[in-house]
Amino acid sequence: xxxxxxxxxxxxxxxxxxxxxxxxxxxxxxxxxxxxxxxxxxxxxxxxxxxxxxxxxxxxxxxxxxxxxxxxxxxxxxxxxxxxxxxxxxxxxxxxxxxxxxxxxxxxxxxxxxxxxxxxxxxxxxxxxxxxxxxxxxxxxxxxxxxxxxxxxxxxxxxxxxxxxxxxxxxxxxxxxxxxxxxxxxxxxxxxxxxxxxxxxxxxxxxxxxxxxxxxxxxxxxxxxxxxxxxxxxxxxxxxxxxxxxxxxxxxxxxxxxxxxxxxxxxxxxxxxxxxxxxxxxxxxxxxxxxxxxxxxxxxxxxxxxxxx
Numbered sequence: 055x056x057x058x059x060x061x062x063x064x065x066x067x068x069x070x071x072x073x074x075x076x077x078x079x080x081x082x083x084x085x086x087x088x089x090x091x092x093x094x095x096x097x098x099x100x101x102x103x104x105x106x107x108x109x110x111x112x113x114x115x116x117x118x119x120x121x122x123x124x125x126x127x128x129x130x131x132x133x134x135x136x137x138x139x140x141x142x143x144x145x146x147x148x149x150x151x152x153x154x155x156x157x158x159x160x161x162x163x164x165x166x167x168x169x170x171x172x173x174x175x176x177x178x179x180x181x182x183x184x185x186x187x188x189x190x191x192x193x194x195x196x197x198x199x200x201x202x203x204x205x206x207x208x209x210x211x212x213x214x215x216x217x218x219x220x221x222x223x224x225x226x227x228x229x230x231x232x233x234x235x236x237x238x239x240x241x242x243x244x245x246x247x248x249x250x251x252x253x254x255x256x257x258x259x260x261x262x263x264x265x266x267x268x269x270x271x272x273x274x275x276x277x278x279x280x281x282x283x284x285x286x287x288x289x290x291x292x293x294x295x296x297x298x299x300x301x302x303x304x305x306x307x308x309x310x311x312x313x314x315x316x317x318x319x320x321x322x323x324x325x326x327x328x329x330x331x332x333x334x335x336x337x338x339x340x341x342x343x344x345x346x347x348x349x350x351x352x353x354x355x356x357x358x359x360x361x362x363x
Contacts (some may be wrong), residue, residue: 057137058154060118065102065156065177071115074131076138077167078108079156081177095187100178102156104169254357255324289335291342292321292359293349297328304329321363332359 057073064071065081072078080103087096111131119130141159144151145167150160157171295311295318298304304320308331311318317334324330333349333356336342342358349356 056154057115057119057134058156060115060122061153062155062175064114064118068114070108072108072110072112073115073138074111074134075109076141077104077106079103079169080105083178093188098178102169102171102175102177104159104167106167254359289337289342290360290362291336291339292361292363293333293335293342293346294357294359295331295333295349295353296355297324297326297330299328301329304331307331321359321361330359335363 061071061073061079065079068081070078070080081100082103083100084098086098088094089096116127116130116134119125119133120127123130141151145159145161150158152158153169155172155175157169160168160170162168295316296307298307308318308320311331311333318331319335321330321332321335334345336345339360346356346358
């Protein structure tokens with residue numbers, strides 16, 4: 055392979071590649087740019103320049119030739135020197151020479167060396183495959199200015215009759231808003247009640263998990279049945295004593311609580327299919343909370359259910 059091709063390969067990896075006895079090729083990275091006049095976006099790139107002053111051998115090119123051609127250092131140096139001699143001869147005869155994929159070199163009239171990099175190569179590997187992109191100009195500000203100008207030229211005038219009709223419209227809208235706010239308030243209250251029930255159920259679930267599993271036992275010595283006349287329980291605030299998988303266990307729990315003096319009863323199965331037993335029900339929330347605090351001393355798993363039955 056020709057020496058210029060080795061230099062071409064090294065320029066992808068290094069910022070400076072010296073051709074001993076001739077000069078150095080130096081790369082420089084440029085950030086992405088946009089042309090304000092044409093709206094053209096250009097990706098980042100790395101360009102190549104030539105420095106005639108750097109001629110001392112740093113071993114980079116020679117070592118690369120040794121590795122590529124599996125040869126010794128002396129042979130690599132000999133190949134470089136032969137290439138430089140041939141390069142100088144061609145420049146003196148033709149005044150210009152192609153330096154392969156890197157670019158071209160030429161001697162000026164005052165025997166100064168000029169380098170013209172190839173426009174087809176971009177030595178920035180991170181930008182490989184990227185090309186420039188054109189974008190059309192965004193004109194949203196122009197449309198905004200046009201709309202403002204039209205509004206200024208065409209002001210809206212209201213007659214007294216129109217003002218009156220507009221007030222009626224605003225009043226109707228206000229009444230509608232009040233009605234909607236009332237409906238929204240009811241929905242909000244309903245949502246608050248549901249959230250309370252869910253939160254209380256989750257809080258009690260962790261405490262009652264073991265009790266629910268143990269609730270499937272059969273009481274060896276059930277208490278004798280006692281018939282009592284009690285007033286019908288009313289209210290939407292219920293103090294839940296427990297939830298049972300088996301109906302008979304729920305009934306026994308009710309009898310046990312009634313024997314202890316509570317107005318216990320079943321209120322049906324919950325969404326998990328468990329039969330719920332409550333100590334009592336209340337119309338007043340504060341009264342229910344006071345009763346709940348008393349019950350929790352004996353049953354920490356008790357909780358307050360808010361539900362219309």
